[in-house]
Amino acid sequence: MGDIVFDGIEKRYGALVAVERLSARVEQGEFLTILGPSGSGKTTVLSMVAGLTAPSAGRIHIAGRDVTDLPPQERRIGLVFQSYALFPHLDVFRNVAFPLAVRGVPREEMSRRVAAALARVRLTGLEKRRPAQLSGGQQQRVALARALVFEPDILLLDEPLGALDRKLREEVQVELKSLQRELGITTLLVTHDQEEALSLSDRLLVLNEGAVQQVGAPDAVYRRPASRFVAEFLGIANLLQGRLVRGGLRLEGSEAVVACDAAGRPEGALATAVIRPEQIRIAAGPVPGSLPAQFRQAVYLGHLQRWHLETAQGLRLIAQAGAAIPPQPGEVLHLAWDPGDAWLLPEPGLAASAAAATRAALLPA
């Protein structure tokens, strides 16, 4: 059991910077998710922790040990690959027993520990099956049991739910989270799936093109994104650009002033507000701070619907509606929200200092 410290690690492939000076710390027992689009360097970070890729610069510490120069065998990590990488020639029992067998654990103790690991992932009774005879969800659980059976210091998961269908995914998410809590094992997960990231993690680290965009609790990152990229990558974001005026934000190329909390920024300053679809209310008529927009189309999602709207200036917005009956296309609706729900993105000058503050907060003590 232990924490993971990234001390300025970097990975270059020729001119390509796959991971840029990453400094962060995953606390003992924490579940941290690295979230980023495909190609942002997530797998590279994970394989540097696992010792499968050597960093170009920086150090990595696991449980207080500098493991940067250690081979994977000596890092005491449990890694679950996206493809599971189960040994096709071994049955479930022998797959899970593998890390114990190579450590020379006596037969009796091995049987006991494998049985316990399989019971924990609810696979008892399938010991004799080959991986090819298992469903995707079962294979995933075998991979998890195999990664945990030798009691590693940390658990690494590379898009572990990516290959599962939607329904199974939520089930496994719940199981994974409760298992992680039960064991109290420090866990680093990487994914491009924001729902997975938001639901599982204690904290998120958003990565784009190898660079850290933001670190924080899921709720904080979702509600107070540090950049346009983060706002748009996590969920749906309505971005409104304009200048701050008394009582709100005057939208670019428009007279409309929408509600927002200037949060101490000077009047006349440029600002971008982020409003989430679920924060938008449809007002009965024009009210101070509301924004008129034409209804275009409703997207029905079963438990909710999304209304797509467009302002006179051509700005497209998405609002979340419950069970309301959609209006006729072309009808003008008045969109309102609480000033406090319109989050102002840090402006470039401010963003730099905010980023610096984030970095300072992340650096290992």
Added chain:
Amino acid sequence: MSATVPALGLAAPRPAARRRLGAGAYALPLLAVMLVAFNLPILAMLAQSFLSPEPTVAHWAELVQTPLYLRVLGNTFWLAAITAGVCGLLGYPLAFWIRTLSGRAQLVALTLVLMPFWISVLVRTYAWIVVLGNGGMVNRSLLGLGLAEAPVSFLYNTLGVTIGTTNVLLPFLVLPLLAAMMKLDERLFQAAATLGASQRAIFWRVFFPLTLPAFAAGILLVFILTLGFYVTPAILGGGRVPMIANMLDVLINLMPRWELAAAISTLLLVATLGLFALYRAIGARGA
């Protein structure tokens, strides 16, 4: 509703069945030609061992009771086993090494392995005489360097034949084995490493077992192919390492004892088919 379900259930397989038959039908004329021009004559010839001049088992009795024939049969299988063993011992490390090379070097190595395929067996076999004969390059070098007192007999014995058969058959083992090795998912070995397996444990617990079906199939293939060798034992064995094919040559062209040759050929065919079934079974397990 209840009426339509069984109807659909019955109707469904039909189009598929018709399609399968339809595709197969195009090959029927070809199959007929093969059967008439190829397989029937062979069967007719093999049948001689039972039917010539009238239904009898006398030829088989003679085969079983003549130690010479049995010795040649045994010798052939023994040589096939040696060749298969040597090809296995050389081929596995060779394929393993080629797998680790980078793209360009891999191409060069593969070309070198494949080279024997592009040269006539006859030329290649005679080339071994130039290299390994008593007055050949190797022996002259050994004598010249004082490493040997008298020429070493590489040829006209089991060693010479084994060198020849191994040279011809090594690619048959290396190519499919290399293909199987290249197909393996690199992540399995990475996973094994993170699970604490040393390089040696990764090889013996993961890599080797996963290549074993292809390896066993390759060894069996070499074994089967050696059983039919004629030119190599004839030249490099100098008549002192008789194999089935050479014995058939004598039985047919010198004696001539067609019935006996047919009996021996039947035996060889049955043994080969049996081994081939085993080869297929091993291959299917690895796939």
